[in-house]
Amino acid sequence: MNISEKNFSKIFHVFLCLIAIAMIFRKPCSFLIIVFAAFNLFFLKKLKYSKTSFILMACIASPFLLELLMFWNNDSFTKGLKAIEKSMSLIVFPLFIIGNFQYVDFLKLTKTYTIATTLILLLFFVRFNLFYPELMQKYLNGIHLWEMGYQFADSIGIHAPALNMHLAFVCVCAFYFVFNTFRQQKKLKTKTFWIIIFLLSFFFVLFVNTRMALGNIFAGFLIVLFLEIKAKFNIKRLVIIAIPLLVLLFGILFLFVQKDPYMKEKYSTVTFAHMDKVGKLDEIDHPEIKVFNSLVTRVSIWKSAWELSLKNLPFGVGASDGKPELNKYYKETNQQFLAKYEFPTHNQFLDFLLKFGILGPLVVVLYIFTIGYLGYDLKNALIFSFFLIFLTSNLVDDFLLRFDGIAFSGFWLSVFGSYWIQKKLLIVNRN
Structure with a gap:
């Protein structure tokens, strides 16, 4: 052809x-x-x-x-x-x-991806408000705030942590292109457009609200500031641009936390609760309510995956048998909560160790x-x-x-x- x-x-x-x-x-x-x-x-x-x-x-x-x-x-x-x-x-x-x-045009591709993904998420956000007004009303009234990000992601057909992994990259890209418009001294219209795209992407990360993504975007912002932008801006110009933008970001974050008080609880007490119960989650009253997304549950899973992996060295249990074997191990070790919900490893390194040795x-x-x-x-x-x-x-x-x-x-x-x-x-x- x-x-x-x-x-x-x-x-x-x-x-x-x-x-x-x-x-x-x-x-x-x-x-x-x-x-x-x-x-x-x-x-x-x-x-x-x-x-x-x-x-x-x-x-x-x-x-x-x-x-x-x-x-x-x-x-x-x-x-x-x-x-x-x-x-x-x-x-x-x-x-x-x-x-x-x-x-491959890397920067042109990344720009298109960042703009289009943000606008698509905006359309899905409008759709979410129209089709699930009762959920948004609960959210605005401070009821069941923990479920909102997962419900929004489910309405799109994707797992919330996976969606926020994508959005974290989109948000960092948008942050970079905001600075890029100032570096290239683009017109005010272009600068305003990229600032809006960035703020929308930042809002969506907050709305889906997974802990890892929020930490990652701020780490990404620092990488952009000190690895990419510093080489192209003089320090004075960098500070003039960065400070107002960062103040705006933390202002949005502050207002968001005020509206979503569960966020403070989620990132502190919920995350680190019951760490003395690693491997003994069934001793907690209603663990599905108190520790379903807590670190102690992750650590209990990792402990089981590690123990099972050591028993199956050097070749592991096989790619198709990782999750079934882990679920079987939960039952053998009398961890009923983990067995009931059939938790996967939640760690890629341990998952591959279990499967492939x-x-x-x-x-x-x-x-x-x-x-x-x-x-x-x-x-x-x-x-x-x-x-x-x-x-x-x-x-x-x-x-x-x-x-x-x-x-x-x-x-x-x-x-x-x-x-x-x-x-x-x-x-x-x-x-």
Whole structure:
């Protein structure tokens, strides 16, 4: 099939934008990934690889490759195939995005993604108010404040921590582009637009209200300030821009906490309650009410996952058998609360240790820290912020089990890798 370079570049960019924007919607995004792969199969001659790109592609595909390597350890052939199917995007994205690295426009893609995702969330927020007025009324009256973020995420069809992981990255990107408009001395209209996008994205993070995401966005803001912006602004100009914006942020946060008093309780007493009951949650009266989202529950899960992992070294229990075996262990150790709700590991390193044995956490380290290496090597605040967000999210959850974690990270890691290759080639050409 013949197509001009200009048209191919436009179509390729549109695919990347659509996939990035649709990432919070599993079925539409899965369909787009399939169409994207089919499109690229027609233009295999355009793919360009090098030894470096093959190494990078192997790092991105490492969780999928581990699934293949350890496939023999699954008790069920069908469930093993299903586990592999979840990771297929880790082959598609590096193969076709890094293979077409020269067509990736990182900043333009990130801008489109940030604007479109924020506006889509705004539409869903309006929809939520129209279709679930009773929930919003409860929220405004201070009733059951803890459930609002989860209800909003459920109305979209995504788990709240996963949605807020996406939104944390969107918010940090918007923060970066606010500063970028000032650095490039854009018109007031452009500056105002980006400030509105940023404030909306910040509001949505607060509304969904997961603890890790809120900490991550402030860490991301600091990374943007000190890693990216400091190199391009003089200190005086940086302070003039940063202080009013940060005051505005903390003002919004203060007002939000005043309206949502549960937030103070959630981030203090609820989080750290009953830490003396690790592994003994059934001794707590109504644990599903008092400690369902507390740290003590996470630590109890991690303790069980660690103990079970040690019993199944060096190869683990198999990709398809991790959760069933963990649930069985809860029952064997008489942890009825954990068994009733069938909690997963809530830690990606422990999850892979349980499933794949010694190789598991090594692959997680390789995969996640490849993002960190790209961000560090490029001195790029957006990439390094993504690394921090995905790393910390996987310390308290297991996003390489879910489409919204696997595809999300695989897509952006492939985009970051393409940008890194572009920069490396630019340096080589200059020399």
